[in-house]
Amino acid sequence: MTALYRVPIAAHDDFEGWRDSARRLIQAGIAPDRVGWALPGAAAGDLFDAEVGPPPPTPAGTPPVRASRGYIELAQSAALHADPARFDLLYRVLWRLQSAPRLMEDRADPDVRAMDALARVVRRDIHKMRAFVRFRVIECPEVDQYVAWFEPGHHILAANAGFFVRRFAAMRWSILTPLGALHWDGEVLHQGPPANRSDVPGGDPAEDxxxxxxxxxxxxxxxxxxxxxxxxxxxxxxxxxxxxxxxxxxxxxxxxxxxxxxLGGEEMGRPPETLAALNDAVSACRRCAIGCNGTRAVPGEGASPAALMIVGEQPGDTEERTGRPFVGPAGQVLRDHARRAGIDLATARLTNAVRHFRHTQQGKRRLHQTPQAREIDTCRWWLDAERALVRPRLIVALGASAARGILGRTVGVQQERGKLLPLDHGAQLLITTHPSYLLRLGDTTRAEEEVRFAADLALAKRHLGE
Structure with a gap:
């Protein structure tokens, strides 16, 4: 009788353990129809009534297992799905990759499509958890505790833990679910057993x-x-x-x-009445994917009221880490040019069209990604509220995203720069390039563009001096 292998999975989200076993099975030449994966709590089926064993040892000289980056990234998400057959699917695709290394490029392949469908559902569930977790406060003598109840559709709890630790690092909180629990004491994250909704207290004043x-x-x-x-x-x-x-x-x-x-389409609810209230509200905003990506909102900074408001695209890596706008390399370019133009940024308001950092992770680096139009438009309400409180006479928009945040439409920077555009309430808009654009140029082109950037700021200075 051909040996069958029933391989236990330590936890429903144990991708690393599964990958280690799968690698050994592939190297031993064990085909998918001879392997079954035993999830926690699942009863063994008739297929495995015969005596079975763990993955066999890897023979000496066996070549390494082929697995593309695309496969690994998709498999890590698909492994969190609740489908009990997910690990069978992942192993079948991994087995096929050994003889067809470009398999993942065939999006019409049924197995690849099935993996992609599982991964998309999981990513959506992760996003929903980030958007819809609501903490309730439990008042304690020393430090208040916060508890939330959530019902994930898939095994995403551990995968989402880092987001909540980063976002709510200063709080002491617990997230309880039917699949397990997360507990953060301010220093160490603990995982706990499944919980019941009755373990969460009733409503509190924060819900209002x-x-x-x-x-x-x-x-x-x-x-x-x-x-x-x-x-x-x-x-x-x-x-x-x-x-x-x-x-x-x-x-x-x-x-x-x-x-x-x-009313001319202007009634959008009552905006915050102070900048402090505005900043608090923006920090709690989850209306788009950027607000749910684990970064903190970076508020505007500077004078209020202010004759000059400078609007950038979004905070960068340095800005998000420090919580201050325009303190990274592009901000230094802006400050150098403003000083040469005679503009005192201490009397201006510095802010961004989008308040969270949209990025992609590459190793330990966070690489900038341009916000999408709908994300800029979503954040426009906050920018309008800030502008109403600051009451600037002149707004300098740095780049197309900032211009869209002010005007609500796509703008060609090179076509619109160098001229003053009228806004409501007597303000005017000056569009120019973003300083980060200058940093990306070669020496010759950058020198030319810096001259144009300096001319735009000189125009702003003349207008403010009138």
Whole structure:
């Protein structure tokens, strides 16, 4: 009888353990139809009633297992899916990769498509957890504790832990789920056993802030109920304090939209009345993927009111780490040119069109990614609120993203730069390049572009001096 191998998986999300066993099986030449993966708590099927053993030892001189980066990245996500056959699928694809190393490039292949479908569902579940976890405070004599209940559809708890540690590092919190728990004491993260919803306390005063915030950002003119339910599935509503407002807001949407049209489309709810309140609200914003990517919001900085507001694209790596705008390499270029132009940035307001750092991870480095149009448009409400509090006479937009954040439309920087564009309330807009653009140019081209950048700032200085 051909030997069958029933290989145990230590935990539902144990990708590393599975990969180690899979590597040994591949090197021993064990085909997928002779391997089964035993998940925790699963009963052995009839297929494995015969005597079985662990993965055999690797024969000497066996070549290494082939696994492309694309496979590894997709498999790490797909392994977190709740499908009990997921590890069979991953092993089957890994087995096929040994003879077809470019298999992952064939997106029409049924196995590759199945892996991709599992990974997409998992990534969506990770995003939903980041967006819909709501902490409730438990007042304690020394340090308040925060507890949240969430019901993930897949085994994403450990994969999402780093996000919550980074985002809520100063809090003492627990996230309880039916699949396990996370506990952060301010220094060490612990994993705990599954929990019940009854373990989470009732509502607290902070939930009123969520309701106020959600009512303020709810835009009836853009209401599409089907799209809203797709983005905020009903199964999450019972854990969201703001969700009890949704039926009423939907019912009132038509009347509110008519009111907005009558007011010129300007009624978007009451914006924060102070910059401090604005910063707090932005830090809690999860309306787009950037707000859920584990970085902290970087607020605007400087004078208020201020005659000059300088708007960049988004904070970079240095800005996100320090919590201050324009302190990285591009910020230094801006400060050097402003000083030469005679502009005192201590009297200006420095801010960004998008408040979180959109990036991709490459090893230990975080590489900048340009915000998408919908993300800039989502953040525009915060920029408008800041502008209303600062009341600048002149806004300098650094690059196309900043210009879109002000104007709400796509702008050709080279076509619009060097001239003053009228805005509402008597303000004017000057569009120029972002200093980071200068850093990417070669020496000759950069010298030419720096002359143009200096001329734009000189125009700003002349206008402010009038």
């Amino acid at each position: 802030l969520w309701r106020t915030y959600y009512a303020a950002i709810f835009n009836p003119a853009r209401l599409k109920v089907d799209a809203m339910v797709k983005e905020m599935p009903r199964r999450y509503w019972k854990n969201l304090p703001e969700a009890d407002l949704i039926p009423e807001l939907i019912a009132q949407a038509q009347a509110r939209e008519a009111s907005m049209i009558a």
